[in-house]
Amino acid sequence: MAKIDLGLILRPTSGYHTHxxxxxxxxxxxxxxxxxxxxxxxxxxxxxxxxxxxxxRTDPRVAEARRLISEAIVDHAANVNEVRGPKPELKTDYxxxxxxxxxxxxxxxxxxxxxSGMGSGPFVELADGSVKLDFICGIGVHGCGHLQDGMVQAxxxxxxxxxxxxxxxxxxxxxxxxxxKLVQLASQSGAKLDHCLLSTSGAxxxxxxxxxxxHNKTPADRIIAFDNAFAGRTLATASLTDKAAYRTGxxxxxxxxxxxxxxxxxxxxxxxxxxxxxxxxxxxxxGKHAAFWxxxxxxxxGYYEGTKEFFTAxxxxxxxxxxxxxxxxxxxxxxxxxxxxxxxLGLDEFADIVTVxxxxxxxxxxxxxxxxxxxxxxxxxxxxxxxxxxxxxxxLEQLESNQCFGVDGKNITLGNYFRNxxxxxxxxxxxxxxxPFGCGMMIAFTPGDGSFxxxxxxxxxxxxxxxxxxxxGANPTRLRFLPPPVVTTTxxxxxxxxxxxxxxxxxFQ
Ligand SMILES: Cc1ncc(COP(=O)(O)O)c(C=O)c1O
Numbered sequence: 046m047a048k049i050d051l052g053l054i055l056r057p058t059s060g061y062h063t064h065x066x067x068x069x070x071x072x073x074x075x076x077x078x079x080x081x082x083x084x085x086x087x088x089x090x091x092x093x094x095x096x097x098x099x100x101x102r103t104d105p106r107v108a109e110a111r112r113l114i115s116e117a118i119v120d121h122a123a124n125v126n127e128v129r130g131p132k133p134e135l136k137t138d139y140x141x142x143x144x145x146x147x148x149x150x151x152x153x154x155x156x157x158x159x160x161s162g163m164g165s166g167p168f169v170e171l172a173d174g175s176v177k178l179d180f181i182c183g184i185g186v187h188g189c190g191h192l193q194d195g196m197v198q199a200x201x202x203x204x205x206x207x208x209x210x211x212x213x214x215x216x217x218x219x220x221x222x223x224x225x226k227l228v229q230l231a232s233q234s235g236a237k238l239d240h241c242l243l244s245t246s247g248a249x250x251x252x253x254x255x256x257x258x259x260h261n262k263t264p265a266d267r268i269i270a271f272d273n274a275f276a277g278r279t280l281a282t283a284s285l286t287d288k289a290a291y292r293t294g295x296x297x298x299x300x301x302x303x304x305x306x307x308x309x310x311x312x313x314x315x316x317x318x319x320x321x322x323x324x325x326x327x328x329x330x331x332g333k334h335a336a337f338w339x340x341x342x343x344x345x346x347g348y349y350e351g352t353k354e355f356f357t358a359x360x361x362x363x364x365x366x367x368x369x370x371x372x373x374x375x376x377x378x379x380x381x382x383x384x385x386x387x388x389x390l391g392l393d394e395f396a397d398i399v400t401v402x403x404x405x406x407x408x409x410x411x412x413x414x415x416x417x418x419x420x421x422x423x424x425x426x427x428x429x430x431x432x433x434x435x436x437x438x439x440x441l442e443q444l445e446s447n448q449c450f451g452v453d454g455k456n457i458t459l460g461n462y463f464r465n466x467x468x469x470x471x472x473x474x475x476x477x478x479x480x481p482f483g484c485g486m487m488i489a490f491t492p493g494d495g496s497f498x499x500x501x502x503x504x505x506x507x508x509x510x511x512x513x514x515x516x517x518g519a520n521p522t523r524l525r526f527l528p529p530p531v532v533t534t535t536x537x538x539x540x541x542x543x544x545x546x547x548x549x550x551x552x553f554q
Contacts, residue, residue, distance in 0.1 A: 115197070115198070139157075142159055156504075167182075169513075176511070178540055180514055182527055187404075187529050189532055203435040206435075211243075220429070223438055227241045236396040240414070241411050245428070245433075250409055256423065257422075257423070258397075262336070265335040266335065267300045268301050270304070274339075275340075281299055306346075337369070344517065356390060372386075372398075373399075374399055374400060379449065379530060382450060382452050384450060447531045457485055459534075460485040463538045464488060487527060488526045492524055512544035
């Protein structure tokens with residue numbers, strides 16, 4: 046037993062300690078519990094306007110618990126600093142967990158990934174003892190990498206909230222702060238985005254965006270989107286998504302008209318085609334389109350980048366026709382020179398409704414006053430977990446304070462560094478890798494002949510070699526990377542390029 050300051054007692058524990066006054070689960074995970082001595086409990090002065098909640102948050106025991114947790118994480122994370130293979134003695138147990146996962150899920154996981162719960166920066170330890178360089182991060186979710194102190198501290202803030210989930214009837218100040226922060230970021234260069242509705246997934250954020258647009262333009266019942274669009278997995282967003290396989294056996298719930306996207310190899314012609322097709326659609330279905338829905342940088346569709354000129358050529362006639370514009374930034378948020386890719390492309394004046402998700406931890410739909418629904422069409426029991434909201438707030442703060450944004454910010458400079466490295470690999474192995482594609486910290490390349498088989502094969506080899514990236518697009522299928530912007534360094538990128546080169550040699554030579 047070790048006595049520590051403030052009268053706290055630190056005891057090793059083998060079980061879950063249920064003391065009512067401390068963040069017990071966090072302490073238990075560090076294999077210690079704290080015991081307090083009643084005489085040192087600060088008394089609450091009920092005559093002041095101090096909230097009991099604030100007294101808890103500022104309680105010295107909480108501060109000490111936080112300090113101990115940070116210290117323990119730093120000590121253990123120091124061992125997760127390089128790629129390594131699985132431990133043979135964990136192989137059987139790991140396989141058995143994967144089999145159970147397949148049985149309970151009813152389908153095998155996309156890849157044999159089960160995290161141990163430990164990580165550091167872009168490195169993650171899996172439950173088979175291997176350590177991978179995670180440059181996909183759950184498709185762009187872990188912007189601060191794995192088990193980062195800022196995120197852990199924010200999760201402790203959430204553990205000190207009275208509810209696990211927040212929602213329509215139970216919003217805490219963190220929900221308010223998150224909504225206000227997203228509105229402030231979205232409107233900082235002129236977009237008229239006044240409101241924010243939080244939700245639990247990107248699909249739900251898009252579902253809400255579509256409801257807002259349909260409500261605003263009732264009885265319009267069609268949407269315009271791009272070829273290869275991906276909006277999520279609800280019935281409405283699956284209808285919008287341009288991939289028939291994702292609708293197998295499902296009814297189409299929305300009529301969608303598709304436009305060709307910009308082709309970097311022939312920008313003038315592709316823009317002319319898209320604009321001509323838009324005019325044809327507007328003429329063919331007058332007053333029938335409730336919205337134009339677009340990702341400024343196509344994500345699942347294959348990392349195709351829009352430009353200001355291309356989008357403006359489409360958005361101007363859309364404005365004239367009174368068709369609202371929705372930008373889906375679920376994947377592109379926080380990856381370019383600005384928080385939003387529509388800002389990076391200078392499209393603020395056209396952003397009527399915007400959705401975010403993934404890296405923000407809690408998802409959201411932003412919209413202007415003019416789109417505020419007049420009927421009760423938006424509501425959710427859960428808008429997000431307390432930890433999604435507090436960690437999301439920390440993520441936004443860290444993206445800004447770590448200079449991820451700006452023309453010389455980390456997203457652009459590290460993205461260019463990575464792209465240069467991929468270009469060099471492409472010149473060295475022209476038959477096996479072409480590209481790169483994407484923008485900022487959304488980076489992709491085309492493996493081999495561009496077939497799904499080649500991409501899947503290389504993705505598997507990269508996985509075994511210790512580098513996590515993931516497929517996107519079709520004809521060609523590409524491999525994409527979404528490195529964690531806050532913690533990625535040029536050394537991590539060099540390691541990724543090295544692992545990729547090893548994988549190319551193993552896979553194709
Ligand atoms: C652009 C875009 N929109 C929406 C979604 C759906 O988000 P979620 O999977 O959180 O429902 C995704 C997910 O990949 C996406 O990339």
